[in-house]
Amino acid sequence: xxxxxxxxxxxxxxxxxxxxxxxxxxxxxxxxxxxxxxxxxxxxxxxxxxxxxxxxxxxxxxxxxxxxxxxxxxxxxxxxxxxxxxxxxxxxxxxxxxxxxxxxxxxxxxxxxxxxxxxxxxxxxxxxxxxxxxxxxxxxxxxxxxxxxxxxxxxxxxxxxxxxxxxxxxxxxxxxxxxxxxxxxxxxxxxxxxxxxxxxxxxxxxxxxxxxxxxxxxxxxxxxxxxxxxxxxxxxxxxxxxxxxxxxxxxxxxxxxxxxxxxxxxxxxxxxxxxxxxxxxxxxxxxxxxxxxxxxxxxxxxxxxxxxxxxxxxxx
Amino acid sequence: xxxxxxxxxxxxxxxxxxxxxxxxxxxxxxxxxxxxxxxxxxxxxxxxxxxxxxxxxxxxxxxxxxxxxxxxxxxxxxxxxxxxxxxxxxxxxxxxxxxxxxxxxxxxxxxxxxxxxxxxxxxxxxxxxxxxxxxxxxxxxxxxxxxxxxxxxxxxxxxxxxxxxxxxxxxxxxxxxxxxxxxxxxxxxxxxxxxxxxxxxxxxxxxxxxxxxxxxxxxxxxxxxxxxxxxxxxxxxxxxxxxxxxxxxxxxxxxxxxxxxxxxxxxxxxxxxxxxxxxxxxxxxxxxxxxxxxxxxxxxxxxxxxxxxxxxxxxxxxxxxxxxxxxxxxxxxxxxxxxxxxxxxxxxxxxxxxxxxxxxxxxxxxx
Numbered sequence: 001x002x003x004x005x006x007x008x009x010x011x012x013x014x015x016x017x018x019x020x021x022x023x024x025x026x027x028x029x030x031x032x033x034x035x036x037x038x039x040x041x042x043x044x045x046x047x048x049x050x051x052x053x054x055x056x057x058x059x060x061x062x063x064x065x066x067x068x069x070x071x072x073x074x075x076x077x078x079x080x081x082x083x084x085x086x087x088x089x090x091x092x093x094x095x096x097x098x099x100x101x102x103x104x105x106x107x108x109x110x111x112x113x114x115x116x117x118x119x120x121x122x123x124x125x126x127x128x129x130x131x132x133x134x135x136x137x138x139x140x141x142x143x144x145x146x147x148x149x150x151x152x153x154x155x156x157x158x159x160x161x162x163x164x165x166x167x168x169x170x171x172x173x174x175x176x177x178x179x180x181x182x183x184x185x186x187x188x189x190x191x192x193x194x195x196x197x198x199x200x201x202x203x204x205x206x207x208x209x210x211x212x213x214x215x216x217x218x219x220x221x222x223x224x225x226x227x228x229x230x231x232x233x234x235x236x237x238x239x240x241x242x243x244x245x246x247x248x249x250x251x252x253x254x255x256x257x258x259x260x261x262x263x264x265x266x267x268x269x270x271x272x273x274x275x276x277x278x279x280x281x282x283x284x285x286x287x288x289x290x291x292x293x294x295x296x297x298x299x300x301x302x303x304x305x306x307x308x309x310x311x312x313x314x315x316x
Numbered sequence: 317x318x319x320x321x322x323x324x325x326x327x328x329x330x331x332x333x334x335x336x337x338x339x340x341x342x343x344x345x346x347x348x349x350x351x352x353x354x355x356x357x358x359x360x361x362x363x364x365x366x367x368x369x370x371x372x373x374x375x376x377x378x379x380x381x382x383x384x385x386x387x388x389x390x391x392x393x394x395x396x397x398x399x400x401x402x403x404x405x406x407x408x409x410x411x412x413x414x415x416x417x418x419x420x421x422x423x424x425x426x427x428x429x430x431x432x433x434x435x436x437x438x439x440x441x442x443x444x445x446x447x448x449x450x451x452x453x454x455x456x457x458x459x460x461x462x463x464x465x466x467x468x469x470x471x472x473x474x475x476x477x478x479x480x481x482x483x484x485x486x487x488x489x490x491x492x493x494x495x496x497x498x499x500x501x502x503x504x505x506x507x508x509x510x511x512x513x514x515x516x517x518x519x520x521x522x523x524x525x526x527x528x529x530x531x532x533x534x535x536x537x538x539x540x541x542x543x544x545x546x547x548x549x550x551x552x553x554x555x556x557x558x559x560x561x562x563x564x565x566x567x568x569x570x571x572x573x574x575x576x577x578x579x580x581x582x583x584x585x586x587x588x589x590x591x592x593x594x595x596x597x598x599x600x601x602x603x604x605x606x607x608x609x610x611x612x613x614x615x616x617x618x619x620x621x622x623x624x625x626x627x628x629x630x631x632x633x634x635x636x637x638x639x640x641x642x643x644x645x646x647x648x649x650x651x652x653x654x655x656x657x658x659x660x661x662x663x664x665x666x667x668x669x670x671x672x673x674x675x676x677x678x679x680x681x682x683x
Contacts, residue, residue: 094667108648114645287473
């Protein structure tokens with residue numbers, strides 16, 4: 001038994017494992033960063049999974065047709081944003097219940113991605129190339145982890161820093177947070193609540209689309225129907241885990257990325273645990289973490305937007 | 317000019333009745349346009365989808381298939397509607413459906429090949445409902461005791477149930493004579509729900525159970541204190557708190573009932589049309605039932621019709637796949653579009669859309 005533990009220990013701190021964790025965490029980080037902005041504006045978009053899977057299908061379609069990863073990524077962003085636009089029109093324009101509309105978006109997105117992706121199943125592309133800097137990437141141990149990732153990884157980190165700067169260091173970010181915390185007051189002060197929320201929703205949709213596109217463009221070089229397998233929902237849970245704070249989101253995303261590939265990584269050690277049970281880990285972890293986090297809510301400095309999920313119809 | 321929403325003085329009864337029909341009409345128009353775009357005749361497409369299954373000649377195989385499909389959808393949706401009316405979001409019915417199917421199947425697998433009599437089926441149904449209820453109570457307990465969002469926990473449990481089912485049929489319960497396919501042995505006749513009529517039709521007694529459930533739910537919602545509480549908590553949560561109703565108990569109750577119904581639907585599906593347990597049992601009924609619940613305006617009778625309509629689109633979609641060569645996923649897209657329209661039309665019950673002729677004069681301070 002101690003030998004098994006040592007093996008697990010070696011595996012977790014190996015370079016290859018950490019590299020895989022980064023790849024597994026990036027889609028989670030991208031999607032949850034976008035959703036964090038959406039929720040800070042007071043809107044709960046449960047359609048992340050739907051936007052991600054359509055982003056994956058469109059991203060692959062774009063990259064396969066054009067031969068360019070960048071075009072694929074843009075296709076993913078546009079597809080996610082377009083879908084979130086539908087969500088925005090319904091929940092903001094027509095004041096429809098956000099939970100129900102988000103579910104509808106996911107159901108619709110799963111069907112649509114199957115439709116778009118059907119003729120690409122079985123096709124392959126050349127995945128996004130990894131960064132290679134002359135000396136830095138070759139540093140043993142940390143070189144490849146810090147300087148040898150695919151471009152999406154750096155985009156995801158830059159995006160999160162940008163979101164942090166926007167939310168806490170810009171006037172527009174302050175307005176967005178005000179809209180999320182009290183839409184009636186923000187409206188009374190003359191801020192266009194619905195327009196701000198719509199922009200946030202579109203941004204979140206773009207991020208979810210990019211997160212989805214990451215899967216067939218960098219994670220695996222092909223498209224499989226349903227390949228997001230709940231990552232969109234885990235991204236939603238991550239926002240709760242992070243208590244709506246960007247800094248904690250990084251920790252959460254990487255933690256969950258690690259948990260999600262632990263099952264696969266431990267397979268060669270033959271621990272005698274059924275593979276299906278190992279694959280349950282990310283979902284079980286989500287439930288456990290939600291329970292623990294929700295329990296300590298209030299003492300852990302949560303920044304939950306006060307108007308989250310409630311309908312706003314401006315009076316004139 | 318600007319479009320704005322304006323709250324109606326009172327809910328519009330006309331729109332409330334017409335909204336699902338308007339939503340269906342809009343969906344049909346959208347489908348027609350989509351088919352025209354991909355170069356197929358819209359009229360022919362609508363005929364294949366919505367008329368062909370209904371006009372299938374004797375022995376009415378397709379009509380029976382519609383009811384067979386509608387049976388689990390309606391049963392699950394009735395349970396979900398109880399949650400949704402009270403603003404409680406159980407979206408993990410798919411998981412509860414699977415756990416019900418597995419729990420009920422346990423007895424069928426254990427008694428396989430023995431001659432124990434018809435009580436087996438009854439116990440299977442009870443086990444299925446019980447298993448679904450217990451599984452449904454997990455997110456409810458997490459919400460009541462820890463405040464964890466039931467939306468996310470109930471959904472995570474779907475993935476866990478899916479993997480659990482996969483493990484069971486590939487591992488301990490795999491049919492030793494099944495040529496290595498991931499499936500249990502076919503259930504004994506004593507552990508199966510037989511068809512109602514002779515011939516190829518698959519209509520089974522589970523549909524009757526669903527009808528009973530619909531009626532019981534209608535009575536419960538309209539005539540009992542519990543039904544009143546559910547409606548009150550949904551419509552006026554503050555008033556419900558002041559009148560001393562315990563919302564925690566309601567969360568547990570609605571999750572247990574919707575879980576039990578989903579579990580019952582699961583074991584009926586396995587013991588009826590499918591006849592054995594395999595990973596294909598996870599066919600997304602638990603998610604489609606969400607559409608059924610909303611299309612039926614969260615009303616048991618409405619759900620009955622909504623379930624039949626959604627079942628019609630499934631059967632029509634299978635026909636369209638063969639005769640029009642369109643992918644099966646198209647049906648799911650239509651169902652998603654339908655749900656969008658249903659939700660949008662529901663909004664018009666409470667609001668009306670006004671066209672403002674003056675330009676918006678609000679100038680944001682950050683402009």
